[in-house]
Amino acid sequence: MAYSEKPEVQGNGLPEVKSKSGKFGDFLTSTNLKNHFRKRIGLLLFVTAAVGVKAVIRDHGPVHTQSTAEGDQFSHPDSQTTHIINFIAGKEKVSPDDERGFWIEYIEYYCLSKNIPLPENYKKLGKEELIKKVESLGPGIFTFYDTKNLESAKEKMPTDHTKFDRYTYEKIWKIAEECGSPRVQWGTRKYSTSHSLENRSSYDVFTDTISIDPTAGKNLQEHLLAEYAHACQANNNSVRSTFMVVTTGLRLGVKRVLGKNFGDSYKEEYEIPGSYEYEAHKVIEPEFLKQIKNPADKKPLELKDLLAQVMKQLEESHYGTGDNGDEEIVIDDPIDLTAGDGFEDHANSAGNKCPGKIDDVISGNSGSKDGKDGSL
Numbered sequence: 001m002a003y004s005e006k007p008e009v010q011g012n013g014l015p016e017v018k019s020k021s022g023k024f025g026d027f028l029t030s031t032n033l034k035n036h037f038r039k040r041i042g043l044l045l046f047v048t049a050a051v052g053v054k055a056v057i058r059d060h061g062p063v064h065t066q067s068t069a070e071g072d073q074f075s076h077p078d079s080q081t082t083h084i085i086n087f088i089a090g091k092e093k094v095s096p097d098d099e100r101g102f103w104i105e106y107i108e109y110y111c112l113s114k115n116i117p118l119p120e121n122y123k124k125l126g127k128e129e130l131i132k133k134v135e136s137l138g139p140g141i142f143t144f145y146d147t148k149n150l151e152s153a154k155e156k157m158p159t160d161h162t163k164f165d166r167y168t169y170e171k172i173w174k175i176a177e178e179c180g181s182p183r184v185q186w187g188t189r190k191y192s193t194s195h196s197l198e199n200r201s202s203y204d205v206f207t208d209t210i211s212i213d214p215t216a217g218k219n220l221q222e223h224l225l226a227e228y229a230h231a232c233q234a235n236n237n238s239v240r241s242t243f244m245v246v247t248t249g250l251r252l253g254v255k256r257v258l259g260k261n262f263g264d265s266y267k268e269e270y271e272i273p274g275s276y277e278y279e280a281h282k283v284i285e286p287e288f289l290k291q292i293k294n295p296a297d298k299k300p301l302e303l304k305d306l307l308a309q310v311m312k313q314l315e316e317s318h319y320g321t322g323d324n325g326d327e328e329i330v331i332d333d334p335i336d337l338t339a340g341d342g343f344e345d346h347a348n349s350a351g352n353k354c355p356g357k358i359d360d361v362i363s364g365n366s367g368s369k370d371g372k373d374g375s376l
Contacts, residue, residue: 061076061077062181063181064077071170072170074173076184080097081183083095083097084098084212085173090168091169094160098214101185101214102214103127104187105187105214110141110145111137114140119133131150156217158217171292175228175288179228179232180232180235182203182210183208184209187214188211189201193267199213201216201223201227205230205241210231212224212227225288226281226285229284230280245276247276248276248277
């Protein structure tokens, strides 16, 4: 033997031979590996059952639609969900709870990133008390967020930045309904990468709840649609969605055993065709964005409305320098006269609905350019 010391005797009477390959080799040649995977497989089976049951049983109830003279009005059984969707769609103003959600995330992410104890009962504090907690953490919190002081920090708060547009409002609510009407709240999921702690909006398949990052600013709408993509997966085919979640967990588990950072491994999931994250964000989410950004069924303006907008723009126009360098009348936000035209192909392919038949989208039958690379 290469070792000078006397070999230890195991319970079976045989000497224990130590591996020369280091700690990782010891791990592979011991029963720890079997025990490790036995525990993980047991956990994954439990997760599979729990996710499957939760995906079938929807607790929140359907979206309620009420017809009024102004058009359809939508609401969710959960009042916070109704407000957040309406706020993101531009129909409602920012509320004190929205501002509280921002400061809670502001404190939480900073403290966890810096390993600073979180303030006691901070989630129960009012807006003004939360602001005092922020100031008590010192100037480091403002430096962390690339802000100078409290006033510049407030500029990152959710604001009434979205102009109300009935088409967008109705389309977001229709997507919510066709995705199983999940609950929506403020908050983020946090995980550590090899470089830092990251926070992002997320969808919890166990509680059928979407958490939106309140610090996302003008990207709130994109964040919401991105997480509706996951809700769409679960609402479409709970068994298939559960299987994808489990296979993601298995891949992450293997990479963890091999010593890879969890956060880094999870990022790679977004680039694996057929994975849970790839399908949601490379296949389904682009379809949602097309429906909002390039509406096929958005009708052109009536002539009287078009003339009214032209007159308004002329009143707001000013002299400036044109593309050729000459002075001319400049209109900052010209009217889009193509609304409703040129999108027939999208109307026929995407159908202006939640891409409920995910298999069709993935195979390319929906006409989506993004779908052809997402086959399993």
